[in-house]
Amino acid sequence: xxxxxxxxxxxxxxxxxxxxxxxxxxxxxxxxxxxxxxxxxxxxxxxxxxxxxxxxxxxxxxxxxxxxxxxxxxxxxxxxxxxxxxxxxxxxxxxxxxxxxxxxxxxxxxxxxxxxxxxxxxxxxxxxxxxxxxxxxxxxxxxxxxxxxxxxxxxxxxxxxxxxxxxxxxxxxxxxxxxxxxxxxxxxxxxxxxxxxxxxxxxxxxxxxxxxxxxxxxxxxxxxxxxxxxxxxxxxxxxxxxxxxxxxxxxxxxxxxxxxxxxxxxxxxxxxxxxxxxxxxxxxxxxxxxxxxxxxxxxxxxxxxxxxxxxxxxxxxxxxxxxxxxxxx
Amino acid sequence: xxxxxxxxxxxxxxxxxxxxxxxxxxxxxxxxxxxxxxxxxxxxxxxxxxxxxxxxxxxxxxxxxxxxxxxxxxxxxxxxxxxxxxxxxxxxxxxxxxxxxxxxxxxxxxxxxxxxxxxxxxxxxxxxxxxxxxxxxxxxxxxxxxxxxxxxxxxxxxxxxxxxxxxxxxxxxxxxxxxxxxxxxxxxxxxxxxxxxxxxxxxxxxxxxxxxxxxxxxxxxxxxxxxxxxxxxxxxxxxxxxxxxxxxxxxxxxxxxxxxxxxxxxxxxxxxxxxxxxxxxxxxxxxxxxxxxxxxxxxxxxxxxxxxxxxxxxxxxxxxxxxxxxxxx
Numbered sequence: 046x047x048x049x050x051x052x053x054x055x056x057x058x059x060x061x062x063x064x065x066x067x068x069x070x071x072x073x074x075x076x077x078x079x080x081x082x083x084x085x086x087x088x089x090x091x092x093x094x095x096x097x098x099x100x101x102x103x104x105x106x107x108x109x110x111x112x113x114x115x116x117x118x119x120x121x122x123x124x125x126x127x128x129x130x131x132x133x134x135x136x137x138x139x140x141x142x143x144x145x146x147x148x149x150x151x152x153x154x155x156x157x158x159x160x161x162x163x164x165x166x167x168x169x170x171x172x173x174x175x176x177x178x179x180x181x182x183x184x185x186x187x188x189x190x191x192x193x194x195x196x197x198x199x200x201x202x203x204x205x206x207x208x209x210x211x212x213x214x215x216x217x218x219x220x221x222x223x224x225x226x227x228x229x230x231x232x233x234x235x236x237x238x239x240x241x242x243x244x245x246x247x248x249x250x251x252x253x254x255x256x257x258x259x260x261x262x263x264x265x266x267x268x269x270x271x272x273x274x275x276x277x278x279x280x281x282x283x284x285x286x287x288x289x290x291x292x293x294x295x296x297x298x299x300x301x302x303x304x305x306x307x308x309x310x311x312x313x314x315x316x317x318x319x320x321x322x323x324x325x326x327x328x329x330x331x332x333x334x335x336x337x338x339x340x341x342x343x344x345x346x347x348x349x350x351x352x353x354x355x356x357x358x359x360x361x362x363x364x365x366x367x368x369x370x371x372x373x374x
Numbered sequence: 375x376x377x378x379x380x381x382x383x384x385x386x387x388x389x390x391x392x393x394x395x396x397x398x399x400x401x402x403x404x405x406x407x408x409x410x411x412x413x414x415x416x417x418x419x420x421x422x423x424x425x426x427x428x429x430x431x432x433x434x435x436x437x438x439x440x441x442x443x444x445x446x447x448x449x450x451x452x453x454x455x456x457x458x459x460x461x462x463x464x465x466x467x468x469x470x471x472x473x474x475x476x477x478x479x480x481x482x483x484x485x486x487x488x489x490x491x492x493x494x495x496x497x498x499x500x501x502x503x504x505x506x507x508x509x510x511x512x513x514x515x516x517x518x519x520x521x522x523x524x525x526x527x528x529x530x531x532x533x534x535x536x537x538x539x540x541x542x543x544x545x546x547x548x549x550x551x552x553x554x555x556x557x558x559x560x561x562x563x564x565x566x567x568x569x570x571x572x573x574x575x576x577x578x579x580x581x582x583x584x585x586x587x588x589x590x591x592x593x594x595x596x597x598x599x600x601x602x603x604x605x606x607x608x609x610x611x612x613x614x615x616x617x618x619x620x621x622x623x624x625x626x627x628x629x630x631x632x633x634x635x636x637x638x639x640x641x642x643x644x645x646x647x648x649x650x651x652x653x654x655x656x657x658x659x660x661x662x663x664x665x666x667x668x669x670x671x672x673x674x675x676x677x678x679x680x681x682x683x684x685x686x687x688x689x690x691x692x693x694x695x696x697x698x699x700x701x702x703x
Contacts, residue, residue, distance in 0.1 A: 070572070072435070072444035072456040078414040078426075085407040085426060092428075093450030094634075097407075097414060099422040106401070115401035121422030127401040138604065141690060243399070275467065275634050303632065303640050303690070305423075305604050310639010311632050348690040356685035361470060361632070361677040 084117060084125070086132055090240050091276055091308040096132070098122055098306070104199055109191035111244045116199045122306060124199055126167060128192070129243050135306045139169055139203060140347035145302040145357065146314055147173030148349045150233045150268035152329040153316070157232035158182065161260070163219040163248065164270075165237030166192030171206025174235070176346075178337045184231075186215040186222040188244055202344070209340055220247045223256035231261050236269035241280065249280070251287045254317075258291050263321025271315040274301060274364040276308055281364075284315055285371035294320030296373035298327070299364075300357035302348070327358045413446060413454070415461055419569050420605050420637040425461070427451055427635070433528055438520035440573045445528045451635060453528055455496060457521070458572050464635045468498055468532060469676035474631040474686065475643055476502030477678045479562045479597035481658040482645070486561035487511065490589070492548040492577065493599075494566030495521030500535025503564070505675075507666045513560075515544040515551040517573055531673070538669055549576050552585035560590050565598035570609065578609070580616045583646075587620050592650025600644040603630060603693040605637055610693075613644055614700035623649030625702035627656070628693075629686035631677070656687045 068074035085097040098119040105116040115127040123136025134142070147170050151157055156179030162170050166187035174183055187193060193216070196204040206212070215222060219236075234257050241249035248269070257267050272280050281299065288297045301313035318324035335345050360368065397403035414426040427448040434445040444456040452465025463471070476499050480486055485508030491499050495516035503512055516522060522545070525533040535541065544551060548565075563586050570578035577598070586596050601609050610628065617626045630642035647653035664674050689697065 070458045071437075071442040072413070072446075072459050073442075075414050075416055075424075075456075075459050076429070077410050077412070078416070078424075079408055080414060080424075081406050083406070083424070084401070085404050085409060087404055087407070091450075093448060094428070095404075095407075095409075095412070095426040097424040097426055100405070113400040113402075117401075119422060121420075127404075129399045130401050130404050273634075275632070301632075303604070303630075303638075305602075305638035305640075307639075309632075309634035310636075311634075345691075347692050350688070350691050350694065352688045353690060356688035359679070359681045359685035361682060362674075362679050363676050365679065 084119070084127070086130070086308070088131060090242065094308065096306060096308065098125060105195055107191065109189050111189045114191050114195055116195060126195070126200065128239055131240060132306050133239065134167060134169065134203065136200070136202070138305050141302050142304050142312060143169035143173045144346060144349040145300070146170060146235055146237060146268055146270065148333055149300055149314060149316060149326065149354060149357065150235060150266045151177050152331045152333055152351070152354060153324055153326045154232060154264070154266055154331060156331055159231050160184070161186070161231045161234045163223070163234065163236045163238070164245065165235070167196040167200060168193070168204035168206040170235055170237045171209065171212055172203065172343065173206070175206055175209040175211070175340055176333060176335065176338050176343065178339055180211055182213070183209060183211045184213045184215065186217050186219045188216070188218055190216040205340070205342060208342070211339070220253055220256070223253070223260055226256070226260040228259045229262045232265050234261060234267045236267070238270050240272070249284060251291065254287055254291045258319050261319045263319055264295070264324060265321070266316065266318045266324055268314050268316050271299065271313045273307070273309040273311050274313060274360065275311065278364065278367055281313065282367060282371065285368055288315055288317045289371050292317040292319060296324055296326065298358060298372055299360065299368060300326070301360070302357060327355050329354050413448070413456070415459070415637070417460060419571065423637065425635060425637065427454060434524055436520065438518050440518045443520050443524055445524060455524070455529065457568055460569060461635050462568065463496060463498065463532065465529070465531070467634050470631050471633050471636075471641060472498035472502045473675060473678040474629070475499060475564055475566060475597055475599065477662055478629055478643060478645060478655065478683060478686065479564060479595045480506050481660045481662055481680070481683060482653055482655045483561060483593070483595055483660060485660055488560050489513070490515070490560045490563045492552070492563065492565045492567070493574065494564070496525040496529060497522070497533035497535035499564055499566045500538065500541055501532065501672065502535070504535055504538040504540070504669055505662060505664065505667050505672065507668055509540055512538060512541045513544065514541060515546050515548045517545070517547055519545045534669070534671060537671070540668070549582055549585070552582065552589055555585070555589040557588045558591045561594050563590060563596045565596070567599050569601070578613060580620065583616055583620045587648050590648045592648055593624070593653055594650070595645065595647045595653055597643050597645050600628065600642045602636070602638040602640050603642060603690065604640065607693065607696050610642065610644075611696060611700065614697055617644055617646045618700050621646040621648060625653055625655065627687060627701055628689065628697060629655070630689070631686060656684050658683050
């Protein structure tokens with residue numbers, strides 16, 4: 046592609062941008078951009094597209110035993126947590142993800158007593174889980190202790206979930222933890238994982254789902270992060286296939302929510318129940334009552350409503366067509 | 375912010391990227407990116423964020439009497455139409471916008487006979503409108519003839535809407551056109567506009583909504599592009615306020631859909647009905663039947679379903695709270 050005239054001038058970043066600004070409001074001004082001071086989320090998981098956020102300041106940058114961990118202050122989305130180059134959450138839109146991944150399963154069953162969170166080291170899922178007053182035990186198994194420490198330091202409104210006295214933290218491998226769990230222990234398991242490359246890969250594989258099914262009581266539920274219907278329909282189909290095999294006699298469903306800073310602007314969840322008392326995910330039976338939050342310091346819900354719960358299962362026609370034989374109606 | 379060591383080397387774009395690739399899978403690799411050969415959608419309408427798409431080739435670049443018009447081939451989202459620097463559609467995700475803006479209003483009323491499209495020069499809304507076999511007259515008023523020509527040349531699957539013999543094209547100012555329209559003419563008006571800066575600004579103002587209300591039959595409906603609840607809640611509140619005043623005795627509602635290449639990944643619609651036969655947008659009464667498409671060359675629906683129609687009105691709690699006093703339940 047031919048370079049615009051202005052780009053041929055040998056100047057520093059600032060001057061280049063100034064020249065570009067003369068073309069503001071044209072497509073040309075937005076081509077071949079030098080995004081100095083911006084974060085551009087490129088990944089082989091979503092080739093040819095990238096969300097960029099303007100950075101005000103890098104607050105933390107290190108490598109744990111498992112991954113590259115970075116926190117930066119963005120100009121308009123608040124603080125951002127990045128693992129292995131992929132945006133995990135921003136302060137401005139994290140609620141839609143955390144609330145939906147927690148309340149879609151927990152509001153679908155009789156008031157639960159024991160819950161396990163796999164991954165979710167930032168504490169956001171814990172925060173949402175802890176709204177449920179019925180819970181007696183909240184376990185979390187996160188492989189990377191650095192993520193927990195970083196969340197507590199830089200994302201106090203997210204990591205507030207750790208303050209709940211019902212929470213037991215296990216810094217360990219979730220796959221191994223679940224293999225060793227006494228069968229029938231949990232009412233619900235929530236898997237807040239990163240993408241199926243890197244440390245989270247096994248969390249998308251069939252043996253892991255079989256361990257979860259065993260660890261659940263009859264009619265217990267699992268909710269796992271399950272990518273975007275726009276970008277990863279083949280991954281979702283494979284997952285649905287594995288689940289329909291593993292959760293025979295129960296149910297398998299898929300819902301999605303809007304998260305602007307995730308690739309394609311949405312993310313989905315695979316929801317399954319084991320054989321036992323019937324779970325109808327689309328018509329929740331355990332409404333959440335914000336006024337009964339065990340932790341009085343929690344902000345009210347920002348995203349989840351009972352009506353949105355049901356609406357989240359209505360898939361666009363192209364996704365419905367692709368998944369209809371694998372999902373429970 | 376300190377530049378990473380690799381950026382200090384004076385090399386061309388290719389070599390720079392090669393150096394960066396050694397850091398693949400880290401946040402650092404994605405900072406201060408030189409996005410050579412990419413399109414980055416920066417705009418004061420969404421400061422601090424930008425979606426970037428990799429460009430394979432620029433197919434068209436010109437300035438009309440009204441705006442800067444560009445078409446490029448992207449590597450993974452198909453062809454892209456850009457007006458005044460803002461992405462209007464990509465081949466891969468345009469259906470979710472076009473289908474929802476057309477069928478949300480048209481499926482909510484008795485089978486319509488006369489419809490007006492304002493804007494929508496690419497023809498995508500026409501394509502969706504033309505699925506409704508009941509229609510006798512489809513008018514479109516688009517201010518910019520270049521957009522129509524460009525769509526016919528580069529987006530034949532979108533501009534196919536123009537092939538319908540019921541379509542009457544008016545290359546004219548929509549505001550003026552509506553002022554001169556005989557009162558009570560249309561069953562539905564659909565406003566497929568760009569953002570409220572540039573040529574579309576007046577389409578977000580109260581006098582325009584008053585013209586539309588006059589041009590509709592009693593119980594007629596309007597559906598207008600109405601931005602993103604994540605980014606533009608104040609604009610949406612103003613619009614809802616204006617509409618609740620203009621459509622007294624009728625109804626005012628808001629729905630949204632997922633469009634990955636629009637800022638924040640979603641876009642919304644303001645739906646109003648004039649006083650007259652009651653319109654219940656959330657429970658559509660005029661199901662669409664793909665098998666009865668007047669134009670047999672149309673592809674089947676990709677996004678819209680009856681169930682998704684109803685689901686689209688379920689707003690996240692923060693948006694529901696902000697708009698609840700202005701919207702009809």
